[in-house]
Amino acid sequence: MVSYAYPPPLLHPTASQNTSAFLRTIILFFIAGAAVASREFAVVRFESIIHEFDPWFNFRATKVLAKDGFYEFWNWFDPTAWYPLGRVVGGTLYPGLMVTSGLIWKVLQTLNIPIDIREVCVQLAPAFSGLTAFATYLFAKEVGKEGSSESTGLWAALFIGIAPGYISRSVAGSYDNEAIAIFILMMTFYLWIKALKLGSAMWGGVTALFYFYMVAAWGGYAFITNMLPLHVFVLLLMGRYSSRIYVAYSSFYAIGTLASMQVPFVGFLPLLTSEHMSSLGVFGLLQIVAFVQLVKSHVPPKQFKSLFRGFIAFGVTLAVAGLLFMTKSGKIAPWTGRFYSLWDTGYARIHLPLVSSVSEHQPTAWPSFFFDLQMLIYLFPAGVYMCFRELRDEHVFVIIYSVLASYFAGVMVRLMLTLTPVVCVSAAVAVSSIFETYLDPVEPTRVTPIDTSAGSTDLLEVPAGSAAGASPSKKAKKAAAAAAAAASSEPSSSTAAVASRAPGGKFVPGIYGLDSRMIPTITFFFLLVTFVLHCTWVTSTAYSSPSVVLASRNADGSQAIIDDFREAYYWLRQNTKEDAKVMSWWDYGYQIAGFADRTTLVDNNTWNNTHIAMVGKTMSVREEVAYPILRKHDVDYVLVIFGGLLGFSGDDLNKFLWMVRISEGIWPEEVNEQKFFTSRGEYKVDGDATETMKNSMMYKMSYYRFSELYGGGPAQDRVRQQQIPAAGPVLDTLEEAFTSENWIVRIYAVKKEDNLSRDHRAANAFAGGKRKKRAKVPKKAARRSA
């Protein structure tokens, strides 16, 4: 008889199957619901608004798509960006996101459900994270252990649904490529595993279609481009070549590459750049291996060996030489700088100040791993370890994925996003196996010491699952004991397992009784509850702020909305000329275009380093140097962000050193970073500030008339905690045009050339009633001449 620690629910096998299928569906729906709901904090607290910077461009592009149709969008040249250069938008973006939301909008319109395109864009990320939960379920189900694969899938879906590492880029309003990319990523991986398992060209083709969707949606598609060939390559090295691999990869590569080349921004890159070479190489290698296998089956082994050696040597030489030649001759572009920075974290800091000035390109600080993944981060290695124990083809995939993603997540903060799915899947493997082990009610049976050798050979052939059935034979009893023993030999369970020795019988390690089951179960349940609490807390405090609207608390605890950005942008939109050119640091380019609908010089599509450096130079030099540059670029307004009054730390003066650094890269003789530091190496804006600092445009525009707010006394800068001298800066070539309520956004109008062709300083002095100083001859010189 099999003894149970607690009575298992007695159900007919079909009923049991149906119930679990029904529960699975319900649970999946609830998980998707939780995933969507936890991303709505921003909408509930603030409003349905597009967040941050890049989403504003995507939103604007989507509006063009919805308004003017697909072909207009495809051929869209935007003269209002990168003035005077303009930007070929249609050919320099990944259209997947816009097309997706445009299609959803169109379908809803056709069904006469009038919904604003903005609503679609805001809710796209939460909706797709519901789908991501489903895709992760499918993927993890493939990875999970036989028999408990569905529960592994459900755990993975639950984890990805609420893990902050993914929520950080998919809250409602965060309308960015990543919002849909993670869903496509997981779907592609799932389909790849499926294709690999079945060796099916159809699944390979579907994988390729999803790969195409990914290419159309996110620049991170290169991750798939390298991940799949690497998987194939490792499988080949492990000697696991099979026709299934050949069929799956060849169909994927052929269709996927051709499809990806249809995206204009990608074009011929899959054939020309180093990032894509690994997939091409593996494709070639696979053909060779397949050919070799074919030859092998036709040629006697001895001849084959020599043939094989020669063939390998020839092939490798040819490939390397070809690659070298292509790279040297410029046919294949060498690796881009952004890619180098993935290998050498110091590279960007020295060579690409523009890339490293972006906060999300910084290396990850270790606490953020815990912050974003909480307990998943320490269940992750356990899950990977369990993959090693079984090591099916898909486990190899998970292992490669986790190694690669861990490295990349350590290098760049934003790549935490690609790590999160594999962490969730691995953790799900670990958690589901823990619960499977400890919730299994079957007790290990004490084996009586009769004829132990008789059944031992048979044991291996009896599947563990059927052994738990009701067959009362001796063999089955032994099998059940062996199964329990196998389950209990996991490292985590061995401590809880109670070893018992049957009276005079054999020692059988296993889990006995209810208490030894309860303790780990309850412990893990508690950990999971804290995980949920942590995720909710992180989402609500850290990741649910639109960043264009700031919130603070009034003295009575009520929420006060600080809406300076929109105030100023809307003023620009309503009360300036329609073709006015606004210069600002590139961070605000997309927002100005989206909110204010005005022409900008630089924006978040940082394709032209020189142009950005020019803006940086204008901000960091003296007024008389900056004025000709401003006039040459037709600038009407200059916009700066100043947080000194309110203590808003993300203002332009705090970003100022990056502007200096970037412009120093182009004009080292005109801008010098060292001159902005005091002799003691401090970054000061108070009375001790250097002359260069005080005369820079940025300093002047930030503090212009600031001290008047303090009644003419010294003013307090609440960001840098420094006292600004009472005698504030004087502006000659610019006029204050608008300042928002809390002084966060300050807009200056560039004066036209003086009518009497004086310089502006002289004109201002004249208007101010000051007498023009005569050029005095120095007394000494006068005497000498006399």
Next chain:
Amino acid sequence: MRASLSWLLPLASVAIAASQQIPLTSALTGTLPSSAFKPTSISRTVELGGALTKTSTTYNLEKASGVSGQEWIVGVSGQEGYIEAWGSDGGSRKELPLTRLGRTGEDITFYSITPPTTDSPIISLMSVLSHQSTPVPASLPQLAESIGLLWTDDLLAPVAYLNPADRALVTELKVRVKTPTPKIIAIQNPNGFEQVYSKGAAGVTFIAKDLSGLGPQLASVHYQNPEAVASFRTLDRLLEVSHWGSNLAVQDSIDLVNSGPKLLGHFARIDHQKLTMQRRSTALSITALSFTLPPRISSPYYYDIVGNVSTSNFRASGPPAFQLPSQKRKAKKNNEFSQLDIRPRYPLMGGWNYTFTMGYDAPLDDYLKKNGDKWLLAVPFLTPVKDVAVDDVSIEIRLPEAARNIKVHLPFAVDSLTYPTEAPSFFRTTPGYHKTFLDSTGRPTIKITKKNCGDRHGSAILIEYTTSPLLDLFQKPFAVAAVVTSLFLVVMGIRRIDFTIGK
């Protein structure tokens, strides 16, 4: 009609009476009928303000000899704004129906009025015109103390429609110009009129005894306005009637502009903050606007192109949260108006504009009643804001999908009025029908436009329509059910077909 509709009722009855006669602001066709009355003396009061100027002209009439009929034909020159006529038959003054005859090329609009008595009646024409005063100087710096407006008009405007012979009959023409404050900067008096002005008075009077042989008599008053001049360049109003939700959704998209003197130079926040501290900021800039909205409205909103504007305040009508016993007796029927105070994102300096959208939901019972198989809907033409001119109004009223046989009664003449008369088709979008939330045939839409409106144009538009109860109740559920069922059928079909190639 229910008691709750009562606040619209007086307006409604007038509208029905008048609407048959004044459909559109059309040009004059044919010849004018001859007037049975001629004015003997005229007294006019012009109340100057910011964007709106109110005039009230009282005509002392006498019966003309040799003309049969009871109608007085009067011409009003200049802009065609809001107008109403008042008169008395010896008893109390009451509003008289006004029939619009048409407009001539010389910008004179003719009306016909039947005076209540034939024995030397006294009729008053009350009108509200927009933008009669222009800012002088045309631009001012941010720190200016106050704004000046210049009103210029021909004093002979009330008699402009009369021929010289009739004009000679007028024995006295008195024009009294009232200014908002006693601060009058300059007065210009034409030579045909005598000017009566005492220093410190908030107004000036021009009198002429003999009008014969006078040319154009241009008078002007340059005065200080205590507040900035606000006006709406456009007002796009959308009203959606839902029988299902028992809801009237009202949405106004407004282009607000400070039509006072333009801002000279640029805006400095520090100066504005100083002015606000001294409570002087409203002389040149518009910082807030207050809408008086109907009673019992709910879920008001206020947003602009870039999103929600958090700086607004709504005071709903309704019973107070608690009442002391002593207050119980005073508690009147809950007919108080709601109030929405909004603040634009930025202070509107002279010449600046700000577009925004605001709206609310109102209980339909207050606006709609059933009369047999007919529905009668009364919706206000616009939400009047005191002293704010509305230059261009366009109204769109979406009736329920099942509404047919539409009749529209307007309270005053409008520039255009369209509504569908044919039944909608299921297969194509019928003109005049708008498809929105889960519609299958579209909702009949009434479109109205009118220029030069002001704060008196809040009267109700009356709309009659019929519905068939079956269509009204079941069209939407049927449409949704049909779509869902067809989806199920398609999926059923797909599931039952084997797509595999070979076995």
